[in-house]
Amino acid sequence: MNRGKKYVEAAKAIDRATLYDTDEAVALVKKVAVAKFDETIEAHIRTGCDGRHADQQIRGAVVLPHGTxxxxxxxVFAKNAKAEEAKAAGAEFVGAEExxxxxxxxxxxxxxVVVATPDMMGVVGRLGRVLGPKGLMPNPKAGTVTMDVTKAVQDIKAGKIEYRLDKTNIIHVPIGKASFTEEQLRDNFQTLxxxxxxxxxxxxxxxxxxSVTIAPTMGPGVKLNTAKFA
Known part of the structure; x- marks a missing residue:
């Protein structure tokens, strides 16, 4: 795979044989985010789980203190009073069968993100083939199937992210932007x-x-010392 000049230069700052602690890793990842746009900083967490077994599935959500x-x-899929509630909470789109x-x-x-009240899941279920592969299906574990649409919308707007195992048992999630301060990225990462x-x-x-790695969208990854999280 041919890497660009910027990537190659940035990669020199990272010692691939070193497992960094959080503070060093965050400082490095900001340093290697050299793209012309504000890159997203992502965490990639490789687990020892086997997601083919239901009891080893990992799925949930967490609100990052500084947002994404x-x-x-x-x-939001909702009707009547709940639809009004969703609009008042700041949802961009609210509707039902239509x-x-x-x-x-x-x-x-x-x-x-898609949120639905439980009574609307029969309708949303018809969209499984479209929403499922894109990871957009509402799910009670992620707090996106709920009667409390106000809280769901507000949490999402505040920086709630969903985490789940992919097919290779890795979790990929954003923890902020390259423009964030080291402290903001550190807080978000620690919360995750x-x-x-x-x-x-x-x-x-x-x-x-x-293994736990953090990386900017276009830059090299920085590996962390997983023993610190044990």
Whole structure:
């Protein structure tokens, strides 16, 4: 894979054989974020779980204290009073059955998170084939299937992120932007790690955190010392 000049230069700042502590890793990741735009800083957490087993699935959500730095567009499936509540809380899009053909047939996907009241899940279920592969299906574990739409929308707007295992048992989540201060990135990262450590499946034998890396969108990754999170 050919890397650009900037990437190669930035990578020289990182010792690939070193496992850094959080403070050093955050300082380094800011240093290697050299793209012309405000890069997202992401955490990639490789676990020892086997997501094929239901009791080793990891899925949840956490509100990052300093948000993600991204404007999140929220779609809420709700009716009547709950629909009004969602609008008042700041949801960009609110609707019910009428949104199904728009998403299914017209390919409308101008939203980042979907919230639904439990009574609307029958309707949302029809969109499983479209929303599922994009990770947009509302889920009670992530707090996106709820009667408390006000709290759900406000949490998402405040920087709530969802974490889950991908097919290779890795969790990929944003922890902020390159323009954040080191302290903001550190707080966000620590909050995420606390939630993931708490989510360790009780049935898991052996090592839980195989590797933890933080990286800017376009830059090299910085590996952390996982022993610090044990």
């Amino acid at each position: 730095g991204k404007t999140v567009r929220v779609l 949104l199904v053909p728009k998403i299914q047939n017209e390919g409308w996907l101008d939203f980042d 790690m606390d939630a993931i450590i708490k989510a360790r499946p009780s049935t898991l034998k052996g090592q839980y955190l195989k």
